[in-house]
Amino acid sequence: MSIDISERPDGMAAPAHPEDPYLVVESLTVKFPTHDGLVQAVTDLSYTVDRGKTLGIVGESGSGKSVSSMAVLGLHDPKHTRLSGSIRVDGAEVIGASEDRMRKIRGNSVAMIFQDALTALHPFYTIGDQISEGYRIHHRVSKAEAKKRAVEMLDRVGIPQAGRRIDDYPHQFSGGMRQRAMIAMALVNDPQLLIADEPTTALDVTVQAQILDLLQDLQREFNSAVIIITHDLGVVAELADTTMVMYGGRAVEYGATREILTHPEMPYSWGLLGSVPDVTGDADARLIPIPGNPPSLLNPPTGCAFHPRCPHVDKVPGDLCRTTLPDLVPGDRGENHLKRCHLANPGEIYAEEVLPEIAPDLIDPTTGELIPELATVDPDEV
Amino acid sequence: MSIVTNSGIERAPEDSGASVGNDTLLEVRDLKKYFPVKSGGVIRRTVAHVQAVDGVSFTLGKGKSLGLVGESGCGKTTTGRLITRLYDPTSGEINFEGHDIGPLTRRQMMPIRSEIQMIFQDPYSSLNPRHTVGTIVGTPLRVHNMVPEKKTLARVQELLEVVGLNPEHYNRYPSEFSGGQRQRIGIARALALQPKLLVADEPVSALDVSIQAQVVNLLRDVQDEFGIAFLFIAHDLAIVRHFCPEVAVMYLGKIVEIGDRETIYEHPHHPYTQALLSAAPDVKQAAIGGRRERIRLEGDVPSPINPPSGCRFRTRCWMAQEICAKQEPPLLQIGKTHKVACHFAGEMHEAPQRPVTTGLLGVDDQGNPSNGTPVAEIHDQPGYADTWFDLKTQSVTSST
Ligand SMILES: Nc1ncnc2c1ncn2[C@@H]1O[C@H](COP(=O)(O)OP(=O)(O)OP(=O)(O)O)[C@@H](O)[C@H]1O
Ligand SMILES: Nc1ncnc2c1ncn2[C@@H]1O[C@H](COP(=O)(O)OP(=O)(O)O)[C@@H](O)[C@H]1O
Ligand code: SF4
Ligand code: SF4
Ligand SMILES: [Mg+2]
Ligand SMILES: [Mg+2]
Numbered sequence: 001m002s003i004d005i006s007e008r009p010d011g012m013a014a015p016a017h018p019e020d021p022y023l024v025v026e027s028l029t030v031k032f033p034t035h036d037g038l039v040q041a042v043t044d045l046s047y048t049v050d051r052g053k054t055l056g057i058v059g060e061s062g063s064g065k066s067v068s069s070m071a072v073l074g075l076h077d078p079k080h081t082r083l084s085g086s087i088r089v090d091g092a093e094v095i096g097a098s099e100d101r102m103r104k105i106r107g108n109s110v111a112m113i114f115q116d117a118l119t120a121l122h123p124f125y126t127i128g129d130q131i132s133e134g135y136r137i138h139h140r141v142s143k144a145e146a147k148k149r150a151v152e153m154l155d156r157v158g159i160p161q162a163g164r165r166i167d168d169y170p171h172q173f174s175g176g177m178r179q180r181a182m183i184a185m186a187l188v189n190d191p192q193l194l195i196a197d198e199p200t201t202a203l204d205v206t207v208q209a210q211i212l213d214l215l216q217d218l219q220r221e222f223n224s225a226v227i228i229i230t231h232d233l234g235v236v237a238e239l240a241d242t243t244m245v246m247y248g249g250r251a252v253e254y255g256a257t258r259e260i261l262t263h264p265e266m267p268y269s270w271g272l273l274g275s276v277p278d279v280t281g282d283a284d285a286r287l288i289p290i291p292g293n294p295p296s297l298l299n300p301p302t303g304c305a306f307h308p309r310c311p312h313v314d315k316v317p318g319d320l321c322r323t324t325l326p327d328l329v330p331g332d333r334g335e336n337h338l339k340r341c342h343l344a345n346p347g348e349i350y351a352e353e354v355l356p357e358i359a360p361d362l363i364d365p366t367t368g369e370l371i372p373e374l375a376t377v378d379p380d381e382v
Numbered sequence: 383m384s385i386v387t388n389s390g391i392e393r394a395p396e397d398s399g400a401s402v403g404n405d406t407l408l409e410v411r412d413l414k415k416y417f418p419v420k421s422g423g424v425i426r427r428t429v430a431h432v433q434a435v436d437g438v439s440f441t442l443g444k445g446k447s448l449g450l451v452g453e454s455g456c457g458k459t460t461t462g463r464l465i466t467r468l469y470d471p472t473s474g475e476i477n478f479e480g481h482d483i484g485p486l487t488r489r490q491m492m493p494i495r496s497e498i499q500m501i502f503q504d505p506y507s508s509l510n511p512r513h514t515v516g517t518i519v520g521t522p523l524r525v526h527n528m529v530p531e532k533k534t535l536a537r538v539q540e541l542l543e544v545v546g547l548n549p550e551h552y553n554r555y556p557s558e559f560s561g562g563q564r565q566r567i568g569i570a571r572a573l574a575l576q577p578k579l580l581v582a583d584e585p586v587s588a589l590d591v592s593i594q595a596q597v598v599n600l601l602r603d604v605q606d607e608f609g610i611a612f613l614f615i616a617h618d619l620a621i622v623r624h625f626c627p628e629v630a631v632m633y634l635g636k637i638v639e640i641g642d643r644e645t646i647y648e649h650p651h652h653p654y655t656q657a658l659l660s661a662a663p664d665v666k667q668a669a670i671g672g673r674r675e676r677i678r679l680e681g682d683v684p685s686p687i688n689p690p691s692g693c694r695f696r697t698r699c700w701m702a703q704e705i706c707a708k709q710e711p712p713l714l715q716i717g718k719t720h721k722v723a724c725h726f727a728g729e730m731h732e733a734p735q736r737p738v739t740t741g742l743l744g745v746d747d748q749g750n751p752s753n754g755t756p757v758a759e760i761h762d763q764p765g766y767a768d769t770w771f772d773l774k775t776q777s778v779t780s781s782t
Contacts, residue, residue: 234663261668275595277624289595
């Protein structure tokens with residue numbers, strides 16, 4: 001559903017062209033004043049998401065993934081948050097928009113799926129009431145019509161006998177069913193932008209796969225833009241068109257998913273890839289953990305925020321890593337692959353030092369390149 | 383096999399554990415745990431039972447690792463808690479170093495308790511927030527009189543060092559540590575008693591990926607150094623594959639497939655194992671793009687209060703036939719170190735046309751008793767026999 005132009009407060013940008021990105025985030029900075037000081041949760045973050053495309057955001061907990069996405073929905077309490085930058089949804093500015101206007105956007109053109117379904121659903125209302133309520137806020141329909149819509153949605157997300165389960169309370173649903181009910185709630189108004197914040201982290205692989213299928217089907221049907229926040233690189237690999245790696249509140253690598261996961265150029269991304277075993281790799285290979293702990297956002301490290309944990313600091317001349325924040329700029333791999341790191345020859349280091357350690361079975365010994373044929377499935381079958 | 387009741391101990395005759403070799407540490411035989419479901423009201427009657435664990439058998443060698451995987455609620459944690467005797471078994475045997483610890487009382491368990499330790503899933507709730515790390519790690523040492531009181535602190539510091547924490551931090555509280563560090567404290571506590579067996583229940587699931595790798599490597603190191611055997615419970619198939627040379631797949635309270643890592647991951651013969659493996663997203667897919675070919679499992683795991691008849695997986699199985707509803711498939715050994723419980727056991731796209739279990743069960747292809755005689759109940763045996771049923775030749779084979 002696009003936003004009605006007549007509702008735009010004065011001074012807003014003209015409605016975007018359909019080819020323009022549906023979501024544009026520019027220099028977003030989010031700070032929280034607290035007793036201990038100012039938490040710099042998100043700093044100078046920029047990205048875009050096109051209609052029908054999926055952006056994957058990865059990073060360890062506390063890296064600012066949720067805070068940045070909640071800003072898109074205007075979910076931060078203005079009294080306790082300092083927000084700057086620009087967030088445009090279908091051309092319309094969100095930062096500074098009135099709560100009234102945000103409520104119109106939220107759950108209508110933009111919807112969010114939260115990690116924990118149980119906290120997102122109200123325990124005292126039936127599943128059906130909660131879904132139809134979301135529909136009635138944005139549509140002038142009778143209760144019966146809204147309920148019909150709710151049954152339809154539950155059915156779509158694969159709840160068997162939706163008509164009979166509609167009057168159940170959340171605790172009567174299993175974990176996977178609750179997650180699906182929440183997705184039904186998020187999708188009831190056919191949102192143009194869907195933000196899924198770790199939608200499957202707490203779920204079994206089989207349920208996770210069902211939910212991911214569902215997101216993909218719905219995206220295809222409505223050509224929606226999707227942001228999927230996860231710490232599972234496998235999910236990103238299979239679902240996201242573009243990927244952004246966050247560290248300490250900033251984007252540290254950003255580009256096409258295939259680029260980022262097969263030719264990562266930033267040591268933190270290397271660390272993430274080396275930390276996870278996968279179901280097909282060498283079982284006896286040792287995992288390469290990232291040493292140390294995530295940075296403090298009250299007192300972020302100087303220079304590159306990753307420098308206290310980075311094994312490659314010595315390869316950068318002078319004291320640059322400790323003193324100077326690297327810009328997020330294209331490296332050798334072209335305009336569509338941005339990285340925030342001082343290393344001059346990341347491609348070489350990755351091929352010669354990192355890859356042999358994290359995925360020795362995947363390298364062609366002569367070219368030093370990843371061998372795609374070793375990945376298990378024929379692309380035609382996908 | 384002897385029958386174990388809760389009132390008296392009837393030790394199994396020593397020769398009953400024929401398969402218990404010298405290097406077997408733990409042998410679990412037909413282990414069951416049924417939780418009563420009570421009615422509401424003043425008089426709370428037992429109206430049903432949750433069959434959380436229903437006849438599980440396996441062995442674990444000294445210093446070895448067995449992985450336990452399966453969907454939420456399939457009975458992994460309950461199995462772990464039975465073995466550590468946090469729960470009393472409903473029936474079955476838990477032979478630890480040749481003795482059934484299932485029927486032991488709290489007091490009788492005391493000397494053995496130090497040898498079987500557990501690491502919990504949640505590093506936040508499993509540590510007492512009001513106790514210092516020194517107290518948390520030192521308490522088991524004191525309770526079991528492991529070291530003279532004067533030497534407790536030195537031992538605690540030694541343990542902290544082993545798990546990669548600063549030994550000077552013994553005076554700090556759990557809240558002062560990160561999730562990964564808290565999990566290390568839990569590991570130090572478990573190591574304090576120099577256990578022979580560690581039951582690790584989702585030891586890294588609550589941690590960030592970058593920290594998971596630190597903890598997994600630590601567990602590997604302590605296993606190598608101290609020769610500890612692991613029962614490693616996790617729903618992350620990649621982590622289990624990485625840690626365990628042997629893997630058991632559970633579904634609704636039963637083991638449906640068990641075998642060496644290579645067989646389970648490369649040649650799974652049970653449809654559920656195949657579905658689980660195909661569902662795990664793979665980073666390498668990035669090089670290809672798009673989703674991997676997957677088996678779409680429909681529906682949820684049925685209730686363990688009233689599991690489906692016959693094969694418990696049949697309500698979600700794309701290969702289910704008449705026999706699957708009528709007969710429970712026995713856990714059949716089909717390789718040197720490979721057992722599977724499926725009437726149509728076979729590799730993906732190569733499942734047999736006719737059930738492979740009919741001879742064993744004495745039934746026809748539809749699962750009806752072939753000459754009117756009732757089907758004998760077949761109990762799973764722990765470990766592997768020297769002979770097995772070869773699926774290709776449809777006959778009993780041995781390695782020699
Ligand atoms: N104390 C209890 N009383 C009644 N039922 C229980 C109890 N503990 C577990 N159950 C039930 O037993 C079954 C097995 O539970 P268990 O905790 O072993 O699952 P699990 O495989 O560890 O799952 P998860 O992956 O979610 O940790 C579930 O149906 C659960 O609801
Ligand atoms: N309301 C708040 N007040 C203060 N700090 C906050 C608030 N919300 C989040 N933070 C902090 O902001 C940082 C980023 O959080 P978040 O975006 O939730 O991380 P994640 O990447 O795990 O989603 C964390 O350090 C978190 O503690
Ligand atoms: S800028 Fe320096 S510290 Fe930061 S990631 Fe690159 S090499 Fe490491
Ligand atoms: S026994 Fe039948 S229902 Fe069970 S897994 Fe095998 S084919 Fe499927
Ligand atoms: Mg978050
Ligand atoms: Mg559990």
